Amino acid sequence: MIVDKLTNSAIYKNINEGIEKAFHYLQNTDLFSLVPGKYAIDGDKVFVIVQEYDTLDPANEQMEAHKKHIDVQYMISGEELVGHALYNGQTPSKEYSEEEDYMLFGDAPSFFTKMAEGTFMVFFPTDLHMPCIKVNESRRVKKAVVKVKI
Numbered sequence: 001m002i003v004d005k006l007t008n009s010a011i012y013k014n015i016n017e018g019i020e021k022a023f024h025y026l027q028n029t030d031l032f033s034l035v036p037g038k039y040a041i042d043g044d045k046v047f048v049i050v051q052e053y054d055t056l057d058p059a060n061e062q063m064e065a066h067k068k069h070i071d072v073q074y075m076i077s078g079e080e081l082v083g084h085a086l087y088n089g090q091t092p093s094k095e096y097s098e099e100e101d102y103m104l105f106g107d108a109p110s111f112f113t114k115m116a117e118g119t120f121m122v123f124f125p126t127d128l129h130m131p132c133i134k135v136n137e138s139r140r141v142k143k144a145v146v147k148v149k150i
Helices: 006-015 015-029
Strands: 002-005 037-042 046-054 062-067 068-078 078-087 094-097 102-105 111-115 117-122 126-135 140-149
Touching: 002 006, 006 015, 006 117, 015 037, 015 068, 015 140, 062 140, 102 140, 117 126
Parallel strands: none
Antiparallel strands: 002 117, 037 046, 046 140, 062 102, 062 126, 068 117, 068 140, 078 111, 078 126, 094 102
């Protein structure tokens, strides 16, 4: 898991070619003008999902994890909390969906991090995460989630 400002992304670009493409896209695209939807960056290897939503109460949410993709999540506008935990063999509450590439976990996050405008988070398959959580009260956010195929 990585949490940092997009202005520092050059530090991480050599981790993976797809992550480098994700950072290049995030830095060179007018993200504010994009409407919600899915956009190809490098075919099905790297693509972005632009989302707008109201943040949620954590009591009704669960952590998620992926097997086929690394998530590079970037906050375009607004702020939210993201819950985190490392995968240590926890039992999923929703079994892995091969088609949708996710599984859910009912365990409580070990900790939360605030994701503010200009912040990105990278989640690898061993990083359980609970995004979309309200800071104090529900607010509208716009976020880009870049999916990098492993």
